[in-house]
Amino acid sequence: MTENQVGELPFLLIGSFRAxxxxxxxxxxxxxxxxVRPLHGFALQSISDGGVSITEFSHRLxxxxxxxxxxxxxxxxxxxxxxxxxxxxxxxxxxTRTERADNxxxxxxxFFARKEREWRDAFGADRFxxxxxxxxxxxxxxPETSIPGWLGxxxxx
Amino acid sequence: MTENQVGELPFLLIGSFRAxxxxxxxxxxxxxxxxVRPLHGFALQSISDGGVSITEFSHRLxxxxxxxxxxxxxxxxxxxxxxxxxxxxxxxxxxTRTERADNxxxxxxxFFARKEREWRDAFGADRFxxxxxxxxxxxxxxPETSIPGWLGxxxxx
DNA sequence: GCAGATAGACAATGTTGTTGTCTATATAGT
DNA sequence: ACTATATAGACAACAACATTGTCTATCTGC
Numbered sequence: 001m002t003e004n005q006v007g008e009l010p011f012l013l014i015g016s017f018r019a020x021x022x023x024x025x026x027x028x029x030x031x032x033x034x035x036v037r038p039l040h041g042f043a044l045q046s047i048s049d050g051g052v053s054i055t056e057f058s059h060r061l062x063x064x065x066x067x068x069x070x071x072x073x074x075x076x077x078x079x080x081x082x083x084x085x086x087x088x089x090x091x092x093x094x095x096t097r098t099e100r101a102d103n104x105x106x107x108x109x110x111f112f113a114r115k116e117r118e119w120r121d122a123f124g125a126d127r128f129x130x131x132x133x134x135x136x137x138x139x140x141x142x143p144e145t146s147i148p149g150w151l152g153x154x155x156x157x
Numbered sequence: 158m159t160e161n162q163v164g165e166l167p168f169l170l171i172g173s174f175r176a177x178x179x180x181x182x183x184x185x186x187x188x189x190x191x192x193v194r195p196l197h198g199f200a201l202q203s204i205s206d207g208g209v210s211i212t213e214f215s216h217r218l219x220x221x222x223x224x225x226x227x228x229x230x231x232x233x234x235x236x237x238x239x240x241x242x243x244x245x246x247x248x249x250x251x252x253t254r255t256e257r258a259d260n261x262x263x264x265x266x267x268f269f270a271r272k273e274r275e276w277r278d279a280f281g282a283d284r285f286x287x288x289x290x291x292x293x294x295x296x297x298x299x300p301e302t303s304i305p306g307w308l309g310x311x312x313x314x
Numbered sequence: 315g316c317a318g319a320t321a322g323a324c325a326a327t328g329t330t331g332t333t334g335t336c337t338a339t340a341t342a343g344t
Numbered sequence: 345a346c347t348a349t350a351t352a353g354a355c356a357a358c359a360a361c362a363t364t365g366t367c368t369a370t371c372t373g374c
Contacts, residue, residue: 007272015295
């Protein structure tokens with residue numbers, strides 16, 4: 001069973017992540033948000049309360065402006081964001097979350113809070129805090145948020 | 158800074174994963190394996206020492222046979238795998254790793270072993286074992302290995 | 315005002331997936 | 345043995361998400 005096992009921790013990390021995200025989206029589906037996909041969750045979190053420009057959005061997601069514009073277009077179709085002309089810069093577009101998107105974020109937040117409570121209870125507060133602290137150290141300085149477009153793409157752009 | 162922060166742990170998980178995989182491929186690049194990408198690492202681990210059929214390969218990766226066949230084709234181009242007619246089933250293709258692929262796996266294994274040693278030293282054995290154990294509990298029953306094609310795709314296929 | 319930078323659209327293309335369909339071979343039931 | 349069905353994998357068309365390159369409109373600093 002351990003044939004070719006090249007490293008354990010990385011698989012535990014991605015496996016845990018996948019497990020919790022899968023659970024989240026199962027939950028969201030049960031609430032009727034059945035067209036929201038993991039990518040959209042990442043994207044929604046990159047939109048500040050006052051909205052963001054497409055360029056800033058692309059930076060937060062770690063993709064090109066063009067890719068970000070397409071993501072915005074698809075999320076607009078899903079009723080998750082709206083595009084408004086920027087008042088102070090007529091070149092720019094201000095992208096804001098819709099109420100629907102806010103609901104998705106709120107439900108996701110509740111889900112994660114519940115999940116973390118579960119884990120804390122299951123592990124014990126000490127072990128749980130230790131887990132968090134250890135992971136924080138692993139993500140060196142800054143927790144990288146530009147995940148979409150990363151896996152499966154060339155590391156060397 | 159915590160505006161819209163919907164959940165901390167998931168980001169720590171994916172962030173840590175990304176950090177270590179990025180480091181691995183930086184290392185591999187420094188060794189001359191500059192055309193091997195994260196996807197290939199997942200794929201190579203799914204190839205047993207005696208080789209696998211394309212169908213079995215597709216199951217291990219969690220993708221369709223067609224997608225697996227394309228991955229095999231691209232890895233063949235990179236000199237990572239070879240295709241042989243199966244001796245006992247003339248419909249089937251046996252896919253084996255090349256020496257180059259074995260080297261990549263070996264170097265990856267070394268890298269991860271070194272990384273885990275570093276972390277163990279940095280955290281202390283107790284905290285490190287706790288981290289591992291906690292993550293194992295998070296990955297419910299089985300650590301999911303079918304990662305490619307997951308992020309960014311529809312959860313509901 | 316003008317030169318250069320920036321915002322974002324449009325087009326073409328690459329990578330990695332998907333469904334659907336097809337042929338060849340294997341296997342199980344009669 | 346014969347036939348029905350299942351399986352292995354190829355081929356084709358297409359979807360999703362990214363890329364690079366190019367273009368226009370607008371902004372900003374001198």
